[in-house]
Amino acid sequence: MDRVLALSWQHLSLSVTGVLLAAAGGIPLGILLTRHRWLAKPVMAATEVIQTIPSLAMLALLMMLFGLGDTTLVVSLFLYSLLPIVRNTYTGLLGVEPSLLEAGKGMGMTRGQLIWRVQVPIALPVILAGLRVALVTAIGIATIGVLIGAGGLGTLIWRGIQTRNNTMVLMGAVPAALLAILTDAGLALLEQTLVPRGLKKKAVSAL
């Protein structure tokens, strides 16, 4: 049981690391794209192509660059997380009502203040929805990290499959599924609370 807990923790921290790295790159990138919109199309297309590559193929190809182990897994989680994060940041910021921006300008806000005090707070639920999708996907992909020598709950599932030990398979599969479902539900709840009070009536469309 201790082993399951330790592996669950490892699983979660690997997934979170990959997604946080992607957020650190993807959110500024998304903000940047709203300033230079002609770049949006090619950048989105590129992240979409990355997303389309089958996960096992991606892990195997990256393994040749980064070797066996956690690094390869985290790099591929980073790559897979870019699309939902960049896309949601971009559409979230563009979805802010122009009248609110006008109001900010009228109050003498600079461009930086408009971004950080108006656009980002209003877009925060949408950005978070992107992070949620990214993290749930990452938790899923992290289970196959075991095939390229990374840790996490995939270890139990894979060893169980190989030794035809169903109990072991389930000891990995059940916590992995719970982890994904609980993360999804928890972050969905957080999204709700982050909607600025004045906007709560309208439903926020999470992509």
Add this chain to the structure above:
Amino acid sequence: MLSWTEFLAVKGPGILSATWEHLMLSLGAVLLGTLIAVPLGIILARHERGASVVLGIASTIQTIPSLAFFGFVLPFLGIGVVPAMTVLFLYSLLPILRNTYTGIREVNPAYLEAGIGMGMNRRQLLTWIQFPLAFPVIMSGIRVSTVYIISWATLSALIGAGGLGDPILAGIHTYDAKLIIAGALPAAILALLVSWLLGLVEYAVTPRGLRQR
């Protein structure tokens, strides 16, 4: 170490048949998923209360990590094509179901009014107005589903169902870069190609008046 030409001479036919296997496995699952999810989505569009329950269940299934899912069915269905197909089929449901549901629901009510005014009955409204207008949205659900399934089908090699996962896994185990590339590259190309082709279909089935730009 073999050169690429020698490698392809030896492994080429095997890779080709694995690609074919992969495609058939994926398309079979998506076809099955479409046959179930599209009618179900149409029914759900008429029963709102049932819809939130069914869509909730489908999205929970979608959340389950793929390797975990393959692990779940193993004790019950064993190894081979049948359990792999079952998992892939279940995964294909949500995007198609959700898109059919929203596609049908988001048809502009004015068009329905017009249809009713022309004396159409419910079935005629569905076949002549709702379905054609929702079709592009449904197609985009099928496209998303297919891309996912092609990705997950690489994992079905783990439970002995073949496909391009076979060379990738063998390559990982023996640390053979050529074998990895020979499996990973066709898998990636397959996914990109199918996504592009289905994108074209999506555009073609969009009624001309609704196309953007």
